[in-house]
Amino acid sequence: MRLLTGKRTLIFFVIAAVYLFHGLVFASSGGEEAEAAEALEVLLSLIVILLGAKLGGDFFERFGQPAVLGELVMGMVIGNLHLLGFNGFEGFKNDVPLEMLAEIGVIILLFEVGLESTIKDMMKVGLTSFLVAVFGVIAPFLLGWWVSIFFMPEESIYVHAFIGATLTATSVGITARVLKDLGRSTTIEARIILGAAVIDDILGLVILAVVTGIIDAAAGSGSVSSLGILWIITKAILFIVGAIVIGSLVLPSYFKFGLRLKVKGVFLSFALLVCFGLAYLAGEVGLAPIVGAFAAGLILEEVHYRDFQHRGEHSIEELIAPIATFLVPIFFVRMG
Structure with missing residues (x-):
């Protein structure tokens, strides 16, 4: 006492x-x-x-x-x-600098979680993740629509649709952190949830594009573009396929080049370059940067960087852990 x-x-x-x-x-x-x-x-x-x-x-x-x-x-x-x-x-x-640190923190978190699985692991739960994602989008959309009608019956159908669309967004960062804190991030259930969160992000973009197009059409300032929606889906698919190609074809040569460099911290720096690079590309195609960071963790398999460990380097997980310990709490405290 x-x-x-x-x-x-x-x-x-x-x-x-x-x-x-x-x-x-x-x-x-x-x-x-x-x-x-x-x-x-x-x-x-x-x-x-x-x-x-x-x-x-x-x-x-x-x-x-x-x-x-x-x-x-x-x-x-x-x-x-x-x-x-x-x-x-x-x-x-x-505070802008604090906001930047927080955003980097959640990117590191999803990268760290992605390292605990592989593309093959995610493919095994692909169909289940897709079904979970579809239900996870439809259910909040309809519930948001109905609740909006209940509380604001005088508003137009477009308002109800927009409120429903805003509720389709998810916070994969919190999901990933809870699973990690509970020690469940390597389970099949966690892979299903995280896979669904990635698909959910794509479906959410599609729904938001459709609803926004309908509202613009009703206001006479635009129309629903089928090509625009198709382009959103195409960009997302190209990003995922591109990440897999990078993982299988580019990363082995990429890390072999890193082995030639004699300066300290090459392994960690090259791993972070993959993380930040895919996070940036995900943001450029309209996805959340954390989706790119998660994909970066998935494609980084031990076979790509085994030679670094043979010369005495720590694993990526061990190198990333202190960075995550510092930056990740900033994101969640700031979110609160």
Whole structure:
């Protein structure tokens, strides 16, 4: 009990020191020090977010719940302190550097989860994932439509359709993190869920394009383009096929070239290049970048980089883990 009380006292003083530091730094920063003050604010936000993430995660894990729930709850607490009269952390909500770190964090998370499966593993659950994805799009679309009719019966059918379409979006980042926290990310069920989330992202784009086209047509400013919808589907398929081709044909030569470089960190850097490259391409074709990161993890199989491990390198999972430990909680606290 004394140890627990001591820990609580230490935490209280740390938080109090952070509050005091925040007030002293930003009350004294002038125009010439604006840039330096911005950098300090990013550092302060990282202190608060990482501390809150670990405290919240530890609390929920003590009750057998995934740590991500604690991170989300701490995000909600930090984001609503203004209701208690403290506005010191309001800048976190619109902090661009913090937002970038958060986005990179969720990309790393999906890359990390993708590394735990292979293309063959995902193909085995392909049909099941497709059925789950279709139901996961149709059900929220219809429920959103009906709930909209119930609460807003005076609105037009286009409003109800648009609300239904917005509910087809999913948060694969939270799904992946919960599965990982529970130690279930390598199970068949997890592969079905994650495969469905990728397909869901494509179907969601199609539905949004159809509904937007119908609304534009009704307003007289456009029409539903069959070619546009077909192009969305084609881009998604080309991306998936392209990722598989990269994995089977390009990566072996890619990592052999990396073996010729003698500088430190080549293996990790080359793996991250694949992750960020496919995340970028996914964003360019209209998919979520995290879908590209997940695909990058799937196509990186041990056979491609075995020579790196033969010369004493750690596995990709071991190299990525510290980066994920730092960046992933930022995403979930900020989301909360």
